[in-house]
Amino acid sequence: MSELKLIFAGPVGAGKTTAINVLSDKPSLNTDKAVSDVTAARKATTTVAMDYGCLNLNETQKIHLYGTPGQMRFRFMWELLTNELAADCAGLVLLIDNTRASPFRDLKYYAQEFSNLIARKKLIIGVTRSDLRAEPERAQYESWVEELGLTAEVVFLDARRKSDMLALLQRFIGDRVDADWPQLLADADNAPERTLPTVEQAPAQVSDYLGENIVMKDSIVDDVLNIKGVEGAALATAMGDIVTSSLDDTELDDFIGFMAGIVPVFEQVSDLGQVQSVVLKSDNSENLSVYVEEEQVLGVVSSNRTSVRILRQQLDDLLQWG
Structure with a gap:
């Protein structure tokens, strides 16, 4: 055989x-x-x-x-x-x-x-x-x-x-x-159609293809809060202006906006190419993950027990499914 x-x-x-x-x-x-x-x-x-x-x-x-x-x-x-x-x-x-x-x-x-x-x-x-x-x-x-x-x-x-x-x-x-x-x-x-195991799916909501630049909607902050371990989030423009935030800390909002300007500079002076995310980790409190898209940044505060790699994948799925 x-x-x-x-x-x-x-x-x-x-x-x-x-x-x-x-x-x-x-x-x-x-x-x-x-x-x-x-x-x-x-x-x-x-x-x-x-x-x-x-x-x-x-x-x-x-x-x-x-x-x-x-x-x-x-x-x-x-x-x-x-x-x-x-x-x-x-x-x-x-x-x-x-x-x-x-x-x-x-x-x-x-x-x-x-x-x-x-x-x-x-x-x-x-x-x-x-x-x-x-x-x-x-x-x-x-x-x-x-x-x-x-x-x-x-x-x-x-x-x-x-x-x-x-x-x-x-x-x-x-x-x-x-x-x-x-x-x-x-x-x-x-052949007659086979009865296959049911794969339950939500009704397809398909948007038009807009190229490879993903635009984060204001609602992304509410969506991210549904991810286990996430404690807050803020969306900012490339100019550092906060669009929407669930955080109670204005200094943290300002820092996330500041990162919108720092990341492009970091790309220019480093040999790492395009930077898609920056993670600030803490041993005894929350982590801050900043995700960079075209003209936008999303800052996510999460428990230090939450895997930042899994968090990134969860966010990618949210963005990929619109």
């Missing part, structure tokens, strides 16, 4: 669980749990360990399908899958949700996080949910792939359609297995 392995990765809601459910011959193993963070605004459950399924291409060849959790707080599973369970995989399918505010940020982030695997394995980028928003288009993704120095094909697909997912597999491993792909695709098109 010839066996191959394939890993699916990408942000929450991109379609990893759905893709594996669609492809797997038998009900796939899912480790979905109810969410208690900002993801609840998008879907009711999220993968916390991994998804697993298996597809028999014929009597002698099968492919094992592994799906990673989308959230950084389960990053240990990324390392376990790529270094242990599926270290000998055929490659990585990186699914990107086309309705997120900045798909490029997701592409860049996950390409960096899985860079060791990408350096030695094949990569295909699958763009999902383009039926809900057509932009960015394929040419834009191909430009990003070139900018990031990646070698990867970009495929637009519907993770709910088995024929789409089989066509993706054919692109990926068609030269490594002796499978009757035309027949597999025909059978997928003609």
Whole structure:
């Protein structure tokens, strides 16, 4: 029996669980749990360990399908899958949700996080949910792939359609297995629709694509306060003027506004490139995280017991989902 392995990765809601459910011959193993963070605004459950399924291409060849959790707080599973369970995989399918505010940020982030695997394995980028928003288009993704120095094909697909997912597999491993792909695709098109595990999602609220510069609305302060461990926040313009704040400390407001002017100077005198966040940590009180966007800064005060990396990921999801 010839066996191959394939890993699916990408942000929450991109379609990893759905893709594996669609492809797997038998009900796939899912480790979905109810969410208690900002993801609840998008879907009711999220993968916390991994998804697993298996597809028999014929009597002698099968492919094992592994799906990673989308959230950084389960990053240990990324390392376990790529270094242990599926270290000998055929490659990585990186699914990107086309309705997120900045798909490029997701592409860049996950390409960096899985860079060791990408350096030695094949990569295909699958763009999902383009039926809900057509932009960015394929040419834009191909430009990003070139900018990031990646070698990867970009495929637009519907993770709910088995024929789409089989066509993706054919692109990926068609030269490594002796499978009757035309027949597999025909059978997928003609097969009765399967009942898949329900993935509860909030009604899609898709905004127009406005390019890669994310604009933070005034309501971001109220949204951030719903994140566990956050104790206050303030939004300021690039000129340092406070737009809205939940903080009772005017000096702290002024400091966050001051950081709006300091960060560009820091970028100019350092070799670090674009600065997206600055964190001031305390051992015995609150931390201050300042997040920098185009013409705006957001200051967030959080408990020193709150992971600043997880806080950043939670904020990114809020911004990505508008």
